Amino acid sequence: MSRRVVRNGFPGLAAKGFLLDRLQTGLNNTVPAVIRTRSRKPNSVRRALLTLGSIGALASALGPIAAQAQDQDTQETAQGQIVIPDDVKIFGNDNPNLRRATAVVNGDVITGTDVDQRLALIVAANEGKIEEEEMRRLRLQVLRNLIDETLQIQEAKAAMVEVTQAEVDQSYARVAQQNFSQAATAMDAYLKRVGSSADSLKRQIRGELSWQRLLQRNVQPYINVSDAEVNEVLERLKASKGADEYRIGEIYLSATPETRQQVYDNTTKIVQQIRQGGSFVAYARQYSQASTAPVGGDLGWVRLEQLPNELQVAAREMQAGQLVGPIEVPGGFDVLLLIDKRKVLTADPRDAVLALKQISLPFPAGITEADASKRAETFQNAIKAAKGCGNVDAIAKNLGASVVANDQVKARDLPAQIQDPILKISPGETLPPFGSLKDGVRILMLCGRDDPKTAEGPSFEQLQSQMEDNRVNKRAQTYLRDLRRDAVIEYN
Numbered sequence: 001m002s003r004r005v006v007r008n009g010f011p012g013l014a015a016k017g018f019l020l021d022r023l024q025t026g027l028n029n030t031v032p033a034v035i036r037t038r039s040r041k042p043n044s045v046r047r048a049l050l051t052l053g054s055i056g057a058l059a060s061a062l063g064p065i066a067a068q069a070q071d072q073d074t075q076e077t078a079q080g081q082i083v084i085p086d087d088v089k090i091f092g093n094d095n096p097n098l099r100r101a102t103a104v105v106n107g108d109v110i111t112g113t114d115v116d117q118r119l120a121l122i123v124a125a126n127e128g129k130i131e132e133e134e135m136r137r138l139r140l141q142v143l144r145n146l147i148d149e150t151l152q153i154q155e156a157k158a159a160m161v162e163v164t165q166a167e168v169d170q171s172y173a174r175v176a177q178q179n180f181s182q183a184a185t186a187m188d189a190y191l192k193r194v195g196s197s198a199d200s201l202k203r204q205i206r207g208e209l210s211w212q213r214l215l216q217r218n219v220q221p222y223i224n225v226s227d228a229e230v231n232e233v234l235e236r237l238k239a240s241k242g243a244d245e246y247r248i249g250e251i252y253l254s255a256t257p258e259t260r261q262q263v264y265d266n267t268t269k270i271v272q273q274i275r276q277g278g279s280f281v282a283y284a285r286q287y288s289q290a291s292t293a294p295v296g297g298d299l300g301w302v303r304l305e306q307l308p309n310e311l312q313v314a315a316r317e318m319q320a321g322q323l324v325g326p327i328e329v330p331g332g333f334d335v336l337l338l339i340d341k342r343k344v345l346t347a348d349p350r351d352a353v354l355a356l357k358q359i360s361l362p363f364p365a366g367i368t369e370a371d372a373s374k375r376a377e378t379f380q381n382a383i384k385a386a387k388g389c390g391n392v393d394a395i396a397k398n399l400g401a402s403v404v405a406n407d408q409v410k411a412r413d414l415p416a417q418i419q420d421p422i423l424k425i426s427p428g429e430t431l432p433p434f435g436s437l438k439d440g441v442r443i444l445m446l447c448g449r450d451d452p453k454t455a456e457g458p459s460f461e462q463l464q465s466q467m468e469d470n471r472v473n474k475r476a477q478t479y480l481r482d483l484r485r486d487a488v489i490e491y492n
Contacts, residue, residue, distance in 0.1 A: 105151060125282035147484075149203070168209065208294045219476065220468070223468050225467045229467065231460075241344055247339040248300075250290055250297045253267050267326035284297030291476050291477070320416065321416070351452035354409045357403055358403070358406075359403050380430070388428040411423055
């Protein structure tokens with residue numbers, strides 16, 4: 001039985017949602033580009049030629065010594081010395097520890113080991129359930145992402161944008177705690193066990209931090225959203241009260257006419273893996289080329305008119321939890337996940353904050369399904385007899401059950417099949433028991449409920465910030481496209 005956990009609360013229930021909830025606007029306003037593409041001097045090529053020259057000089061210097069050694073070996077052969085031919089041929093891998101270059105990006109090497117370790121994170125997220133053919137496709141996509149990451153780090157370094165090791169370590173510890181509920185030291189061991197490494201994940205974190213700071217310095221200061229634009233959007237928000245609003249996750253892969261079919265195939269495989277149980281957030285972080293990748297692809301709450309036409313058609317027909325894609329859009333392909341849906345500026349009962357108690361009773365090992373059902377029924381009757389949350393702890397203790405309390409649970413964060421039933425009961429009442437032979441039986445009791453107030457929508461300042469973020473994200477895609485165009489990339 002899969003486990004789902006409500007944040008700060010109950011084992012066995014899942015909290016939905018991603019790391020960031022941001023409203024993306026669909027205005028077509030543009031600001032003249034102010035970013036100049038930095039001309040790149042061929043320093044990496046020059047360094048490579050100098051290195052080759054040094055190797056040649058070393059070989060010339062060693063030549064006479066090698067000749068003397070050969071003559072000496074010939075003389076000593078008759079005395080029983082080991083004879084080694086000049087043209088030594090090694091069977092198999094001549095050096096299994098050699099890190100061979102998969103790509104060289106402006107002189108910086110990306111090795112096969114780098115690709116393998118980054119790919120291992122995806123394999124771990126999918127519990128190893130990836131076919132061999134799919135692995136080959138994913139390797140290509142991981143390589144592309146590592147190339148982009150390298151370009152971002154290089155550009156930040158050239159602009160003297162600094163990210164300290166302490167900042168990377170702090171973010172790494174936060175990821176370990178938030179995503180894996182463990183300390184950084186335990187995370188190190190986990191990554192090594194699945195075939196990755198702490199260095200691989202820290203490099204990804206460094207790339208994200210470097211790029212974000214570069215955008216803050218080179219892009220964000222030149223993005224302006226006027227008061228008139230913000231007021232116009234606020235008026236449209238008020239006029240659209242009651243309209244549907246969608247919280248959407250996205251995975252975007254860019255494509256050119258030459259790579260269109262290959263990218264389409266890769267996107268199709270990603271959709272298949274997610275439908276088979278893969279983590280949308282993990283795939284978005286590793287593969288998406290949209291600016292939402294660091295937050296697991298979360299677009300936040302948007303209305304249909306804020307989306308490109310191609311995505312509007314798909315989102316309109318989607319149900320919460322549904323995955324759709326690949327969808328061809330200008331410049332590439334999109335995958336959409338409808339996380340949730342609500343009405344604009346309208347109170348949603350699922351935003352009610354609930355005070356709950358979960359009472360759990362384990363089953364003895366080897367119990368049959370029939371005996372478990374009887375125990376669950378007896379357990380339910382005993383909990384009902386408590387007649388409220390005040391007495392349930394004492395009754396649970398007598399039954400050998402445990403109690404977990406949480407008074408800050410949003411109804412929308414509960415599993416879909418529980419949301420409606422729990423909103424229909426009164427404080428002191430319970431839902432039917434649930435569980436499994438392995439996990440035992442659990443009962444949820446409602447202890448209190450704070451209904452949501454009528455939604456007021458974003459403030460002027462919030463909306464202005466969201467609109468600025470949207471324009472920064474669009475400019476960032478252009479920025480990265482320029483870096484790819486000017487890069488010197490060699491593939492092996």
